[in-house]
Amino acid sequence: MLEVKNLHVTVDGKQILKGLDLTVNKGEVHAIMGPNGSGKSTLAYVMAGKPGYEATEGQILLDGENILPMQSDERAAKGLFLAFQYPLEIPGVATMTFLRTAVNAQRKKRGQAELTTPEFLKLVREAAGKLEIDMDMLRRGVNVGFSGGEKKRNEILQMALLQPRLCVLDETDSGLDIDALKIVSDGVNRLRSPDRAMVVITHYQRLLDHIVPDVVHVLSAGRIVKTGGKELALELEASGYAQFQGEAALAS
Amino acid sequence: MNAELRSVKTSAERALADAYMAAKGKLPGDRKVAALRDAAAARFDVLGLPHRRVEEWKYTDLRALLGDAKPLAGAPDNAAKDRARQAGKLIGDMDVRRVVFVNGVFAPDLSDLDNFSKGLTIRSMAEALTAGDAVVAAHLGKVATPDREGVVELNTALMGDGALIHVARGATVERPIHLVFAATGDKPASIFTRSLVVIEQGARAMLVESHDATAGQQVNTALELVVGDNAHVDHIKITGGADDLIHVSSLMVTVGAHARFNDFAFNIGGGVVRNQTFIRFDGEGTLASLRGTSLLKGKQHVDSTLLVDHKASGCQSREVFATVLDDESRGVFQGKIVVRQHAQQTDARMMTRALLLSDEAEADSKPELEIFADDVPCGHGATTGALDENLKFYLMARGIPEVEAESLLVQAFVGEAIEGIEHAGLRDALMAQVVTWLEKRGI
Numbered sequence: 001m002l003e004v005k006n007l008h009v010t011v012d013g014k015q016i017l018k019g020l021d022l023t024v025n026k027g028e029v030h031a032i033m034g035p036n037g038s039g040k041s042t043l044a045y046v047m048a049g050k051p052g053y054e055a056t057e058g059q060i061l062l063d064g065e066n067i068l069p070m071q072s073d074e075r076a077a078k079g080l081f082l083a084f085q086y087p088l089e090i091p092g093v094a095t096m097t098f099l100r101t102a103v104n105a106q107r108k109k110r111g112q113a114e115l116t117t118p119e120f121l122k123l124v125r126e127a128a129g130k131l132e133i134d135m136d137m138l139r140r141g142v143n144v145g146f147s148g149g150e151k152k153r154n155e156i157l158q159m160a161l162l163q164p165r166l167c168v169l170d171e172t173d174s175g176l177d178i179d180a181l182k183i184v185s186d187g188v189n190r191l192r193s194p195d196r197a198m199v200v201i202t203h204y205q206r207l208l209d210h211i212v213p214d215v216v217h218v219l220s221a222g223r224i225v226k227t228g229g230k231e232l233a234l235e236l237e238a239s240g241y242a243q244f245q246g247e248a249a250l251a252s
Numbered sequence: 253m254n255a256e257l258r259s260v261k262t263s264a265e266r267a268l269a270d271a272y273m274a275a276k277g278k279l280p281g282d283r284k285v286a287a288l289r290d291a292a293a294a295r296f297d298v299l300g301l302p303h304r305r306v307e308e309w310k311y312t313d314l315r316a317l318l319g320d321a322k323p324l325a326g327a328p329d330n331a332a333k334d335r336a337r338q339a340g341k342l343i344g345d346m347d348v349r350r351v352v353f354v355n356g357v358f359a360p361d362l363s364d365l366d367n368f369s370k371g372l373t374i375r376s377m378a379e380a381l382t383a384g385d386a387v388v389a390a391h392l393g394k395v396a397t398p399d400r401e402g403v404v405e406l407n408t409a410l411m412g413d414g415a416l417i418h419v420a421r422g423a424t425v426e427r428p429i430h431l432v433f434a435a436t437g438d439k440p441a442s443i444f445t446r447s448l449v450v451i452e453q454g455a456r457a458m459l460v461e462s463h464d465a466t467a468g469q470q471v472n473t474a475l476e477l478v479v480g481d482n483a484h485v486d487h488i489k490i491t492g493g494a495d496d497l498i499h500v501s502s503l504m505v506t507v508g509a510h511a512r513f514n515d516f517a518f519n520i521g522g523g524v525v526r527n528q529t530f531i532r533f534d535g536e537g538t539l540a541s542l543r544g545t546s547l548l549k550g551k552q553h554v555d556s557t558l559l560v561d562h563k564a565s566g567c568q569s570r571e572v573f574a575t576v577l578d579d580e581s582r583g584v585f586q587g588k589i590v591v592r593q594h595a596q597q598t599d600a601r602m603m604t605r606a607l608l609l610s611d612e613a614e615a616d617s618k619p620e621l622e623i624f625a626d627d628v629p630c631g632h633g634a635t636t637g638a639l640d641e642n643l644k645f646y647l648m649a650r651g652i653p654e655v656e657a658e659s660l661l662v663q664a665f666v667g668e669a670i671e672g673i674e675h676a677g678l679r680d681a682l683m684a685q686v687v688t689w690l691e692k693r694g695i
Contacts, residue, residue: 032394048649051641076651092664101660102650109651141664158650 001026001197002166006061007058009039009046015041027163027194031208031233034219035241040201041085043219044170048082049075055126064167076102081164083155085171090142092122094146094155098142099124103161131187148179156187167191167198173207185210205237214233220244236249267321269293271442272409274326276653279412283380288393292408299402308528311584311616312555314403317389317524318498322424322470324410325441328354336347336362336434339464342490342520344681348460350428356412356443357433362432367472371423377414377446383670387418392448395476396504397530398559403500403526408476410448414473421452421480425514428458428675433473435493438467453480453508458488463501465522474502481508481535486674489607490682492521495550499525509535509564513644515545516673517556519684525554531568532561533595542568543672545682546691548581548613555584561603562595565625574669576662577613578693585633586618593624602632607639607665609658609693659690 002024009017016039024030034040046053047060049072059066067075090098096130103123115123128135131153138225143151152172161168171190173181188211190200200211208216208230216232217224225244226232261269272293279289301318302309328336334582336354351374352362368374380388393408415431426527435443451457465471479485491499499522499641517527529542546554560569575583585604605614619632639661666686674677 050645050649072645072648072659073651073653076649083647084646084649088643090643090664092647093660094668098647098650098660100646101656102652105653105656106651154298155534162651176488 001063002060002199003059005059005061007046007060008056008110009042010054011042016222017046020218020219020223022224024166024197024199026130026197028195028198028214029192029198029211030215030217032199032217032219033203033205033233033236034201034244039217039222040219041170042166044082044201047080048072048169071149073105073108075163076164077106079133079165081167082163083152083159083167083169083172085174087143087151087155089144091144092214093142093159095138095140095142096124099138099158099161102158106162123161127157130190131157131160132183133157148175149177152176152180152184153187160187160191165196169198171199171202172190172200173204176183181210188231204234206234210241220245254331261300262315262322264318264474265315267407268287268410268442269297271321271324275410279410280378282384283429284384284389284396285381289409292405296402296405296409299400299405302402308557308586311586312524312553313549314500314526314528318470322442322468325355325412325435325437325443328357328359328437331438331601332436333359333362333433335466336432336437337437339434340430340432340462342462342492342685343430343460344519344680344684345679346428346675346677346681348428350430350432350662351415352432352434353413353445355437355441356433356445358415359432360615368422369425371420371693372425373418374429375416377448377527378412380416384522385416386417387450388448391450391478393476395448395478395504396561398502398504399528401502402491403472403484404474404502407444407472407502410444410472410548411474413442414445414447415449417449419451419455419457422454422637423452424455425457428460430460430462433461433471435463435465435469435471437469437518440470442470443472445471445473448476450478451480451483451485454482455480456484458486460488460490460678462490462497463493465497465499467494468496469493471496471501472500472643474504477503477505477506479505479511479513482510484512485507486514488516488518488678489527490518490520490674491527494521495523495552497500497522497524501525501527502551503527503529505529505531506534507531507538507540510537511535513538514672514674515540518685519546519548519554520685521552522554523552525552526557527555528557530559531563531566532674533564536564536566537662538564538567540554540567541672543669544573545572545665545666545669546575546578546583547686548583548646549578550581551579552581553584555586557584557586560586560587560589560600562589562598562600565595566597569601570600571604572669572672573604574666575606575611576666577614578609580610582616584616585634586620588620588622589630589632591621591623591628591630595624596627598625598628598630600628605658605665606636607662608636609639609662616688659687662690663687
């Protein structure tokens with residue numbers, strides 16, 4: 001489903017990703033772990049098409065189609081979803097309006113009919129209930145006055161409503177206490193399906209106790225330096241990233 | 253020779269003085285009104301049109317902008333009246349009492365003058381001036397009148413018609429009154445309308461004023477508003493019209509004790525628009541909000557200038573203005589809050605924000621506080637900036653196309669000011685106008 005080939009990315013003229021390769025098949029969950037500054041968030045942002053993240057070489061193929069020339073909204077309509085590490089607050093735009101605009105914009109782009117108000121409300125009520133999100137909260141501005149945990153739950157709510165085929169979760173565990181981590185992970189696990197792939201970016205192994213990956217990659221200095229099964233995450237928890245930083249330095 | 257001395261008049265100033273001399277015999281009013289006009293014309297002769305060296309007009313040099321003064325508008329023909337039927341539609345489908353003025357002249361046949369509720373009086377200003385109306389005698393030219401303000405003097409000299417509204421003590425006017433000013437003549441003209449609204453003690457009324465105009469019109473409109481003790485008044489002014497319009501508006505308000513006054517100005521058209529508001533708090537414990545939203549494109553120029561005079565103690569005023577600027581438009585905000593020595597416990601806060609959608613747009617903000625009392629929480633703020641690219645990315649990453657993402661963010665930007673309108677129907681209608689404006693803009 002996802003093929004990243006020889007991806008080189010610069011941000012503010014500084015090269016962050018230096019030839020990254022990654023293949024994720026449908027139905028799989030891949031974890032990307034790595035030390036701070038290794039390029040984890042850069043990978044997330046360049047996939048979603050954030051301005052200022054410039055791919056100088058390589059490709060990101062989604063079902064064989066290179067998404068790099070596409071605008072962010074086109075990528076989303078193709079089925080890509082990025083759960084932000086720091087979800088933004090948008091005062092004055094009610095969360096409900098935001099959700100409905102997003103769902104209908106994607107449906108429109110895919111040639112599907114827009115949802116009616118009752119249809120949409122039913123979907124939101126169900127999805128929000130599972131994530132223990134109060135409907136009153138959704139009448140407020142997007143993420144305005146939300147706690148860290150509420151913001152992350154709101155990200156997963158969006159993911160549940162938009163039903164993407166490829167989910168990229170950027171440090172979804174950061175800022176979550178153990179209860180919130182459980183609610184968020186359960187939300188993500190419910191979305192696991194044979195037709196959907198996930199890329200879970202995290203610094204710590206703790207999230208992977210809840211969202212168990214099929215494959216674990218270690219990212220260091222802009223490249224994948226090691227790939228293994230879920231046990232690799234435990235290994236990293238015990239030994240730290242120092243060994244890979246050495247390998248990456250040698251490789252470059 | 254003194255450099256400040258202005259011996260040379262512009263052709264517009266000469267034309268306006270000539271127009272007054274030619275028209276004064278035919279302008280409505282008794283001898284007292286004629287004297288008022290003469291005195292105002294004499295002061296205008298000294299002051300001239302305001303220009304950039306007058307601090308309050310620094311960013312809107314009317315003398316330079318008014319290349320030539322159009323002839324005074326004549327009586328409206330049927331075509332102008334027909335066009336006026338379509339005027340004032342920006343308020344949506346809210347139920348209002350329409351009082352229509354075409355080319356500055358009251359049009360009773362287009363107005364809704366039946367079933368006045370108890371305590372409400374509406375009459376034509378021209379008629380009231382001629383009849384020596386008692387409300388006119390008591391208030392006209394006496395409501396928070398600014399000093400040395402050439403356009404107000406000019407309005408007093410040349411005022412033709414307008415509305416005279418009186419709401420008696422304790423009366424409630426349920427149905428909002430909509431003053432529809434339609435400058436819809438075929439040929440560009442100068443139009444001088446003057447209205448006086450007196451809301452007596454404990455009364456309640458909502459007044460909507462909308463201004464539409466066809467190409468090239470030059471409008472000078474003034475409204476004096478007296479808000480009595482314990483009264484509750486909403487005033488909303490909507491200005492639209494052709495791109496080459498010159499529209500100068502002066503709102504003069506005095507507010508009594510323990511009253512509530514909500515003012516909102518919505519600008520969505522016109523070429524050069526100057527909205528100047530002079531408000532004075534005469535009684536203690538009053539709450540007032542002055543808000544506004546402008547959506548500018550092309551070469552539009554909108555200037556919102558406020559003078560908020562806290563003369564009485566314990567009043568609260570809130571000023572919130574949001575301006576969206578596209579293309580080569582220019583938005584000016586000048587807000588001055590004066591807190592006099594005895595106006596203790598005044599709580600005045602002013603915020604103006606400008607959103608630049610284009611590199612060529614310009615926003616000038618000049619908030620001022622002049623405080624003579626020592627126990628007052630007052631503050632002001634001003635921001636100017638572009639759309640937040642990170643917010644736009646967040647919306648687009650959810651599949652919302654760029655145009656829609658920008659539209660949502662602009663709606664959010666103006667929402668804070670528009671939410672100050674208490675009437676839900678009008679609030680929704682103006683928000684719908686914002687959406688339409690954004691749709692037309694595209695990208």
